Amino acid sequence: MTQPHPTTIVVPLYGDIPTAARCVRSVLDHVDLDFHRLLIVNDCGPEVDEMERQILAIIDGVDGVVYARNERNLGFVGTCNRAVTELDTSENDVLLLNSDAQLSAGTVDELSTVLYLSEKHGVVTARSNHATIATLPLRTRSGEEASPERSREVFDEIASELPRYSIAPVAHGFCFLARRSLIRNYGLFDEVFAPGYGEENDFCLRVNDYGFSSVIANHAYAHHDGEKSFSSLDRRTIQDANERRLVRRYPHYPSAVAHYLEDGIDTADWFADLLVPSDARKKVLIDLHHMSLIYNGSVQYALSFLNHLATLRDNGMLDELEFVIATSAEAIEFFGMERYGFRVVANEDLDELFDLGLSLAPLNAAGQIQRLDRYCVKWVASLLDIIAIRSLPLLESDYSRRQVVLDSLRFADRVIAISQATIDDARAYYPSLSSDFADRASVLHLGVEHLAVKVPGAVFDLEARFNDRQRAAVRAGDYVLVIGNTFLHKQVRETVAALEGTERTVIAFGSMDEDAGSNIVPLPSGYLTDADVSALYDAAGVIVYPSAYEGFGLPIAEAAVHGKPIVLFDSQVAHEVVDALGLTQSAAFFDDFRRLPEVVEQAASLPLPDSVSVRTLQDYNEGVFRILLETLAEPVVIDRVRARNSYFRATRSYELAQSARAAHLEWRLSRRSFRIADAVVRRLEFLRPIARGARQAIRRERPEIDG
Numbered sequence: 001m002t003q004p005h006p007t008t009i010v011v012p013l014y015g016d017i018p019t020a021a022r023c024v025r026s027v028l029d030h031v032d033l034d035f036h037r038l039l040i041v042n043d044c045g046p047e048v049d050e051m052e053r054q055i056l057a058i059i060d061g062v063d064g065v066v067y068a069r070n071e072r073n074l075g076f077v078g079t080c081n082r083a084v085t086e087l088d089t090s091e092n093d094v095l096l097l098n099s100d101a102q103l104s105a106g107t108v109d110e111l112s113t114v115l116y117l118s119e120k121h122g123v124v125t126a127r128s129n130h131a132t133i134a135t136l137p138l139r140t141r142s143g144e145e146a147s148p149e150r151s152r153e154v155f156d157e158i159a160s161e162l163p164r165y166s167i168a169p170v171a172h173g174f175c176f177l178a179r180r181s182l183i184r185n186y187g188l189f190d191e192v193f194a195p196g197y198g199e200e201n202d203f204c205l206r207v208n209d210y211g212f213s214s215v216i217a218n219h220a221y222a223h224h225d226g227e228k229s230f231s232s233l234d235r236r237t238i239q240d241a242n243e244r245r246l247v248r249r250y251p252h253y254p255s256a257v258a259h260y261l262e263d264g265i266d267t268a269d270w271f272a273d274l275l276v277p278s279d280a281r282k283k284v285l286i287d288l289h290h291m292s293l294i295y296n297g298s299v300q301y302a303l304s305f306l307n308h309l310a311t312l313r314d315n316g317m318l319d320e321l322e323f324v325i326a327t328s329a330e331a332i333e334f335f336g337m338e339r340y341g342f343r344v345v346a347n348e349d350l351d352e353l354f355d356l357g358l359s360l361a362p363l364n365a366a367g368q369i370q371r372l373d374r375y376c377v378k379w380v381a382s383l384l385d386i387i388a389i390r391s392l393p394l395l396e397s398d399y400s401r402r403q404v405v406l407d408s409l410r411f412a413d414r415v416i417a418i419s420q421a422t423i424d425d426a427r428a429y430y431p432s433l434s435s436d437f438a439d440r441a442s443v444l445h446l447g448v449e450h451l452a453v454k455v456p457g458a459v460f461d462l463e464a465r466f467n468d469r470q471r472a473a474v475r476a477g478d479y480v481l482v483i484g485n486t487f488l489h490k491q492v493r494e495t496v497a498a499l500e501g502t503e504r505t506v507i508a509f510g511s512m513d514e515d516a517g518s519n520i521v522p523l524p525s526g527y528l529t530d531a532d533v534s535a536l537y538d539a540a541g542v543i544v545y546p547s548a549y550e551g552f553g554l555p556i557a558e559a560a561v562h563g564k565p566i567v568l569f570d571s572q573v574a575h576e577v578v579d580a581l582g583l584t585q586s587a588a589f590f591d592d593f594r595r596l597p598e599v600v601e602q603a604a605s606l607p608l609p610d611s612v613s614v615r616t617l618q619d620y621n622e623g624v625f626r627i628l629l630e631t632l633a634e635p636v637v638i639d640r641v642r643a644r645n646s647y648f649r650a651t652r653s654y655e656l657a658q659s660a661r662a663a664h665l666e667w668r669l670s671r672r673s674f675r676i677a678d679a680v681v682r683r684l685e686f687l688r689p690i691a692r693g694a695r696q697a698i699r700r701e702r703p704e705i706d707g
Contacts, residue, residue, distance in 0.1 A: 004112035007036045007177065008092040011099055012079040014045040017054055019100050019225055024058050026102035026223075033064030036108060039088055042069040043079045075195030081188050094183060096176040096200075100225035101128075103175075110220040111177045114165045122212025123178045123204050125171035126220040127155055133260065134172045134216050137273035139353050141283050141322075146273065148223060155221050157276040161268040161638055162218040168264065169256035171214040173200030175222045182207050197235070198242030205250045218269070263649050267642040271377045274355050275636055281322045282632055285357040285376055288327035289347055289368040293334045297554070298384070301446070301617065302360045306340045308621035313341065326350050350375065356632050358624075363408035364388065364401050366651075373411070373648040377641060380631055381412035383422055383441070385551030386429060387489060406430050411644045414631050415441040416624060418552040421573035444623040445580055446552045447615035448561060473505050473521040474539060480600055481540035483555040484510035484547060491546040491569060496520055498593040499544075499600065509536065537562040542603050544596075545569070553577050556587070557614045565606040567599055581614060 009027055013020050027038050040059070042052055052069060059065045068087050070079060084094050093115065095108060107126055115124045127136045129151030137154050140146050146154065178188075186207055193199035204214040246253055268275060286309075288302055306325070312318050325337055329346040337344045350371060357376030362384055363369045372379045388394045389402055409415060409426060410433065417423045423441050427433055466474065473479055480499060484490035492510050499506045500517035511522040528536075537543065543559040543566040556577045559566040566583070568574040570591040578587045588603040590596050 002113050002116050004035070004109040005116060006090070006092045007095050007108055007112055008084075008088045008090060009036060009038045009095045009097055009108065010080060010083045010088070011038065011040050011097050012076055012083070013040060013042045013051055013055065013099050014073075014076070015047065015051075016100065017047060017051050020051065021054055021058060022102055023097065023099045024055060026104075027097070028059070028062060028065075030103045030105045031108050033062065036064070037090070037092065038065045039083055040065065040067045041079050041083050041087065042067070043075070044070050044073040077189045077191055077194040077196055077199050080199075081191070084183055084188055091180055093180050094178055094188075096173065096178075097222075098174040098224065101174050102223040104221045104223070107175075107220045107222050108177075111175075111217050114215060114217040114220070115177055115179065117165065118213075120211055120213055121165075121179075121215050122182050122207045123171040123176065123200075124165070124215045124217050125173075125177070126175045126217055126222040127159075128172070128174065128222050128224045130224045130226040131172040131174055133168060133170075133257070136221075136269070137276075138265065138269060139271075140273045141280050141353055141355070143352055150273075150278065152221065152223075154272050154276045158268055158272045159219050159221075161275075163266055164217070164219055166216045166218060166264065166266065166269070168214050168216050169253065169260050170201040170204040171216065174224045174226070176200055178203070179212075182212060186210070192245065193242050195238070197239045198246050201246055201253070202249065205246070205253060218266075263652070267645040268638050270645075271353065271636075271641065274353060274377045275638065281320055282355040283322045283324065283353070284628065284632070285350075285354040285372075286323055286325045286342075287357050287359040287368065287372060287379075288325060288331065288361065289359070289363075289371075290361070290365055291327045291331040291335070293330060298361045299335075301620070303335065304617045305360055305621050305624060306337075306342070308618070308625065309342070310340045312625070324352075324354070347371075353377070356380065356628065358628055359408075360624075363404055364398075366400055366404055369404050369408055370648050370652060373644060377636055378413040378631055378634075380414045380416060380627060381408045383409070383415050383417040383426060383551075385418075385422055385549065386426055387549050387551075389429060390425075390549065391489065406433075407647075409433060409437060411647070412440065413634070414627055416444050416627055417441050418446050419443060419573050419576055421571070421576050422551045424572065442627060444620060444627070445577070445615055446554060446557075447617045447620040448554060448557045470507075470521055470523060473507055474536070476505065477539040478541040479505040479507050479521075479539070480542050480544055481536060482506060482508040482511070482544045482546065484508075484545075486510060489547060489549040491548050494593050495544060495546040495596065496522075498596040502597050502600075504541070504600070507536070507540070533558075534562070537564060540564055542567060542600055544600065545574075546596075550574070556583070557581060560586075561614050563608045565603040565608065567596070567603045 009031065011020075011023060011027070024038075024040065027033075031038070038059075040055060042048060042055070045051060048069070056067060059067060066087070068083075070082070074082060080096055088094070093112065095111065097103070111124045111126060115121050125131065125134050127134055129135065129146065129148040135145065136151055136158075137146055188203060189199040190202055193202060208214070286306070291302065292299055309318065309323060323342045325340070325342050325344045326347055327337065327344075329348075331337065332344055332346060352375060354376045355378065357372045357379035359368075359372065359379065359381050361382060363372070363381055386405060389405055395402060409430065415437070417426075420443050423438070423443065427437065482492060482495050482499075484492035484495070486492070490510060492508055496506065496508050496511055500520055502519060505519050505521060507521045507523050509523045511520075511524070537558055540562075541564075543555065543564045545553065545555045545559070545566060546569045547553065548569055548571065550571070550573050553568075553573060556566060556568065556574070560581055560583055565586045565588070567588045567590065568578070570589040574589065578584060586606050586608060588599050588606065590599040
């Protein structure tokens with residue numbers, strides 16, 4: 001078993017005597033100085049004599065401590081170099097400890113043990129409240145750095161869930177344990193980084209060139225005040241200059257840090273602030289990633305839910321929750337998203353953590369689902385239907401959608417399905433779905449929007465939106481109203497063909513066929529108000545909803561609200577909704593278009609529905625909010641989140657690798673194509689005189705051949 005190695009703890013002193021005193025006391029309190037040793041170097045700060053007096057008083061009579069004072073101020077870099085090359089003549093490893101840091105019990109031994117878990121571990125640093133990539137929690141709900149108290153609380157709760165160490169691009173210099181052998185062979189700090197900032201990163205990157213890695217010891221903790229050495233202006237100036245110097249030396253450094261933040265951090269580390277309870281408000285992302293810039297059904301559901309949330313907030317029911325809406329910049333402007341009173345972020349600007357992500361529309365894009373995985377410790381997916389997967393023309397327009405939808409169903413903590421038929425369809429299409437999918441999926445039937453409910457005395461603005469033929473048909477009333485749109489699975493075309501020539505007038509809502517028979521009145525969809533649609537239902541005699549594929553089928557509920565019998569294409573979801581609404585007496589089904597005229601006549605004599613209790617969008621919104629609260633209340637299963645996170649990290653890495661390979665292949669092919677082209681040209685130049693001679697010989701032998 002790996003054991004700690006003897007370590008010399010070097011503490012350079014400059015200013016801020018109380019902080020320096022706390023640092024030294026933390027070493028005395030938490031380090032076995034019979035095994036390790038402490039070297040304190042006074043760098044002649046503004047209160048050099050008082051610093052010396054107080055520090056000597058603290059260490060008086062303590063074995064294993066050496067105190068030294070520079071003849072002049074050398075700066076942090078110079079002091080560290082002097083300490084390890086001149087003052088400390090031992091073969092101990094060296095822990096450079098900032099005077100604004102404080103060690104915890106067991107920190108030094110854990111750092112040393114981790115250093116020797118591999119011969120290729122070169123430098124180790126501890127977790128802290130203020131240590132850039134070694135900070136814990138690394139990200140917070142608020143986006144602000146956690147307080148020292150919160151940092152320690154998170155460490156105490158989450159450390160056991162973290163791997164013992166993480167390989168990082170560099171180690172933070174506030175608590176910096178390096179192998180003595182590396183210092184001996186490659187030197188310590190480059191004086192070009194004096195007085196400080198960037199010197200430890202330069203050392204880490206320098207020894208990495210020889211195969212030695214920087215490591216973060218996830219089970220070791222040290223407090224760090226930070227920014228005690230320079231004024232803010234000097235610090236910024238020095239830091240910027242040294243960062244530029246680092247990047248010139250190591251062009252790969254920025255990408256190495258970015259890749260570590262993207263793929264190198266353990267899931268429990270990334271979501272640490274969300275995994276440990278606190279008094280902070282829970283954050284919920286309302287994901288509207290690909291919101292269409294039209295007022296279709298999905299958009300109406302989403303906006304209705306935002307209205308519902310705004311009402312809850314105004315009634316004081318969201319005090320413990322913070323909601324953030326994310327969608328495209330175009331949708332933010334088009335729908336005026338700020339009017340709901342929640343913070344709104346454009347998709348490309350989202351970079352914060354959430355306790356829950358709620359996708360109100362189905363997840364269809366790879367970037368969308370990867371974003372939920374990265375920023376939301378839990379998420380809820382909506383399942384309306386999978387027609388975009390079932391329909392090959394739709395699928396082939398974006399084949400990646402097939403995998404995205406499957407992944408959304410596999411990894412969502414909860415799935416809100418608008419019908420049992422939709423759940424069954426997804427399981428039939430994706431037989432690889434695990435058995436727990438059914439446990440995570442909840443059926444929440446849609447409801448009608450309040451404007452779709454019958455409006456007493458509603459009339460059309462016939463002159464503005466209808467032509468003469470349409471106006472006449474509407475005024476006559478008692479027509480067959482066919483509901484649909486131009487998608488083929490809505491089967492409007494087949495329905496119109498089956499009803500053409502019958503005695504009843506047919507208004508085909510969603511049809512663009514202006515050349516239909518004399519009893520067919522096409523009515524393109526997309527430009528009528530909700531009140532117009534309500535009035536269309538009200539004046540109809542029979543509603544026909546022939547869609548072959550639906551997730552729910554709102555026209556069934558709307559027909560019930562208006563007290564109209566309805567004819568439906570025979571499908572599982574149509575029967576489910578009819579049964580749920582108690583409409584079995586006023587609904588008729590068909591599966592053969594040749595029988596449709598007969599079924600329509602039968603439906604005209606069916607008893608009309610009365611006192612139907614139809615769900616509204618308010619009911620649906622309340623159900624979505626209830627599931628949201630239930631999911632927030634459920635404990636996070638970190639192994640499940642880690643498995644999800646690992647999957648999407650691998651997907652991202654694979655995609656990046658594929659892109660890199662594709663770019664490299666394109667480059668190789670382009671070079672090869674140039675080589676081939678050059679070779680062909682050269683060959684053609686070589687063959688040209690031969691071909692010319694051959695033509696002349698043929699002409700001599702066969703003068704009848706011209707050219």
